[in-house]
Amino acid sequence: NAGVMQNPRHLVRRRGQEARLRCSPMKGHSHVYWYRQLPEEGLKFMVYLQKENIIDESGMPKERFSAEFPKEGPSILRIQQVVRGDSAAYFCASSPMGYNEQFFGPGTRLTVL
């Protein structure tokens, strides 16, 4: 049973470009969470999604960031017009139900030049 998969594992973008981060949850999991980890910090919650629905986006920056989890395919975290401050590790986690242990993916390390 494959774990949570994220791709790409490393992503380099220049300021002003778009970054798309993908997350495929574990088989049987329909709940996805995105977290951001800045250097030397703990993970910070960004958004919680179920299939086709955003349930809680209270941790998402108001501009340039969006997330989706379509009926088919992976969850996508999209960052438009990236800035240097967006450089971080972005982790996705999934769970089978809303109030269950979350299982983390390997993360995508985004570097903005």
Added chain:
Amino acid sequence: ELKVEQNPLFLSMQEGKNYTIYCNYSTTSDRLYWYRQDPGKSLESLFVLLSNGAVKQEGRLMASLDTKARLSTLHITAAVHDLSATYFCAVDVGNSGYSTLTFGKGTMLLVSP
């Protein structure tokens, strides 16, 4: 806003010694997680503590939860080099019917001969 504080943030230990990492949190919760993170890697789940007085042990690590004191501890017994990593506690409030993890800043543990 929930605050989760870990201390110490950095711990340098000699092999064979014992030490405790503390995790304090500011609101009611009966679900707490401990994770391990190696440099450049994802989070590995160590312990899930689900009730007051819960104690779990795995190898040289033992975790406990006191929900009344809003305190969890991670005790390291006879440390070995392989335990060198960053350890995070995460508190799950879950009062909206789904999991919302708030992480501490992490404790970077370095075990030397």
